[in-house]
Amino acid sequence: MPRKRFDLTFPPRQATKAITYHLVKDFDLVPNILRAAIQPGQEGRMLLELTGRKEDFEAGIAFLEAEGITVSPAASDIRLDEETCVLCGLCTAVCKPHALELAFEEGVLHFDKDKCVYCEACVIACPRRAITLSF
Amino acid sequence: MSKSWEEINARIASGEAVVLTAEEFGALAADEGIKTAARKVDVVTTGTFGPMCSSGVVLNFGHSDPPIRMAKITLNDVEAYGGLAAVDTYLGVTQPSSVRGIEYGGAHVIEDLLRGRAVRLRASSPGTDCYPRTEIDTWVRLADLNQAYFFNPRNAYQNYAVAVNSTDRALHTYMGTLLPRLGNATYSSAGALSPLLNDPLYRTIGIGSRVFVAGAPGFVAWQGTQHNPDQPRDEHGVPVASAGTLAVIADLKQASAEYFAAATFTGYGTSAFVGVGVPIPVLDEDLAATLALGDADLQATVIDYGVPRRSRPSVGRVTYAQLRSGWIEIEGKKVQTGPISSLPKARAIAAELKRWVAEERFTLTPPIQRLPQPGEASIHTLEIRTEEAV
Ligand code: SF4
Ligand code: SF4
Numbered sequence: 330m331p332r333k334r335f336d337l338t339f340p341p342r343q344a345t346k347a348i349t350y351h352l353v354k355d356f357d358l359v360p361n362i363l364r365a366a367i368q369p370g371q372e373g374r375m376l377l378e379l380t381g382r383k384e385d386f387e388a389g390i391a392f393l394e395a396e397g398i399t400v401s402p403a404a405s406d407i408r409l410d411e412e413t414c415v416l417c418g419l420c421t422a423v424c425k426p427h428a429l430e431l432a433f434e435e436g437v438l439h440f441d442k443d444k445c446v447y448c449e450a451c452v453i454a455c456p457r458r459a460i461t462l463s464f
Numbered sequence: 465m466s467k468s469w470e471e472i473n474a475r476i477a478s479g480e481a482v483v484l485t486a487e488e489f490g491a492l493a494a495d496e497g498i499k500t501a502a503r504k505v506d507v508v509t510t511g512t513f514g515p516m517c518s519s520g521v522v523l524n525f526g527h528s529d530p531p532i533r534m535a536k537i538t539l540n541d542v543e544a545y546g547g548l549a550a551v552d553t554y555l556g557v558t559q560p561s562s563v564r565g566i567e568y569g570g571a572h573v574i575e576d577l578l579r580g581r582a583v584r585l586r587a588s589s590p591g592t593d594c595y596p597r598t599e600i601d602t603w604v605r606l607a608d609l610n611q612a613y614f615f616n617p618r619n620a621y622q623n624y625a626v627a628v629n630s631t632d633r634a635l636h637t638y639m640g641t642l643l644p645r646l647g648n649a650t651y652s653s654a655g656a657l658s659p660l661l662n663d664p665l666y667r668t669i670g671i672g673s674r675v676f677v678a679g680a681p682g683f684v685a686w687q688g689t690q691h692n693p694d695q696p697r698d699e700h701g702v703p704v705a706s707a708g709t710l711a712v713i714a715d716l717k718q719a720s721a722e723y724f725a726a727a728t729f730t731g732y733g734t735s736a737f738v739g740v741g742v743p744i745p746v747l748d749e750d751l752a753a754t755l756a757l758g759d760a761d762l763q764a765t766v767i768d769y770g771v772p773r774r775s776r777p778s779v780g781r782v783t784y785a786q787l788r789s790g791w792i793e794i795e796g797k798k799v800q801t802g803p804i805s806s807l808p809k810a811r812a813i814a815a816e817l818k819r820w821v822a823e824e825r826f827t828l829t830p831p832i833q834r835l836p837q838p839g840e841a842s843i844h845t846l847e848i849r850t851e852e853a854v
Contacts (some may be wrong), residue, residue, distance in 0.1 A: 415513070415725045415806050415809055416804070416806045416808040417513075417805065417806040418802050418803040418804070418811075419640045419650065419802055420802075421802045421806075422640055422649075422650050422758065422803075423640070423643065423659075425643075425800070427800075431807075433788060433807050433808070434615065436807075436811070437810035450641065454641045454730065455642075456515065456728055456729055457725060458567075
């Protein structure tokens with residue numbers, strides 16, 4: 330089943346509404362919240378991964394938009410500053426989904442976006458502060 | 465077969481020396497045998513680039529007018545030692561900023577200096593007849609300083625522990641974030657490229673040895689702090705735990721930010737990646753045998769950092785080849801591994817040092833004095849006691 334990532338922006342009032350509940354119950358979509366920055370009374374952001382059928386996606390997104398939520402394809406990403414990175418590999422030690430791999434022979438740090446769950450473990454672990462999460 | 469230091473240096477001076485990195489030498493020895501490799505090769509270069517907390521720089525600022533005897537000194541809000549002569553100081557890499565904490569420390573000041581950036585120097589003094597000024601607030605660059613040199617009390621550890629955590633919570637350590645219940649294992653040695661693993665009994669590396677420090681030519685000044693040659697050794701005489709260390713000295717003005725990098729370990733503190741490389745002359749087949757050892761031959765001891773004691777329990781022994789594979793097995797569990805010391809940088813250092821020796825005719829110096837050998841050193845612990853109990 331297809332899986333897609335969306336970047337959701339909530340208007341201040343809507344922030345606490347249980348939208349994921351409706352996505353499951355009414356649209357048969359399986360949501361997975363990868364990142365959320367939601368505070369009552371403020372504009373919120375959520376990085377949401379949805380798994381479901383193609384037609385359900387469209388209906389689900391139409392529902393979100395009707396709720397006043399701005400939905401865009403996820404631009405959320407790990408940014409690696411290659412100038413700062415010293416290729417130590419410490420980030421790979423904390424990345425449980427193996428999204429980060431240091432290829433010793435090539436001397437390159439590979440990042441596999443599809444495996445990343447945006448947990449931020451690498452951001453905190455990197456001694457060079459070379460990784461940032463944009464969102 | 466044996467070669468003398470003089471023969472090897474003569475070949476370096478004439479540009480004829482055959483120089484390989486420790487990895488290349490290992491591959492040659494595997495192909496053609498240790499005897500042939502020992503005969504063909506004159507010098508083997510090593511390199512390591514890991515966090516080395518016991519590092520820092522000696523700086524001399526020159527005198528202001530009127531002059532000051534600096535007693536309290538900060539550089540970009542990082543405190544430097546004020547207990548030397550008027551405008552001398554020592555800045556250690558782990559010193560945190562009074563404003564930004566561990567996110568910016570002594571190591572970051574040094575990196576800024578290496579990158580040619582101006583650094584804010586503030587100092588105060590009670591004022592004396594000969595040094596009347598009581599305060600100074602100015603900006604300095606590396607080029608403005610009289611002397612600036614690394615004096616690193618402990619670098620290039622001969623092997624190091626592999627860190628795991630058996631507790632139920634994540635631990636933030638100088639070995640990185642250790643995930644609970646043996647969730648990961650971190651290790652910090654360049655393995656086959658590591659200087660002191662290639663000369664395990666300190667035959668060629670001693671006081672006065674010419675070395676590569678952060679991109680600058682330097683010297684081994686002394687045994688490093690906590691130098692412990694008596695750690696357990698394998699059948700090749702190579703330690704399987706953290707053993708020998710080097711104190712090194714080198715000109716900061718000739719160093720490069722390419723081979724020195726400030727580091728912050730979340731929940732632990734500031735440190736610095738320091739690049740160290742040592743060229744080793746291939747004097748005989750005995751030495752060639754240890755130079756040829758690869759990651760599959762070199763072992764490290766796995767230590768449980770979940771035990772907050774001086775003596776932490778060992779939970780096994782693994783080879784660097786296993787660690788590099790990304791997985792090791794501990795107590796029947798498959799554990800993900802990750803390095804702290806940069807192998808690509810270690811390779812770059814060994815390659816750069818190879819270029820120095822082969823092309824820039826960087827000759828080698830036999831030790832003026834040997835480092836303490838097994839049985840010649842003693843490691844003391846710190847006992848907590850009263851004056852009367854001494
Ligand atoms: S955010 Fe988490 S999953 Fe993504 S690369 Fe970093 S550690 Fe891996
Ligand atoms: S931990 Fe940071 S410096 Fe080290 S390899 Fe990862 S991104 Fe690069």
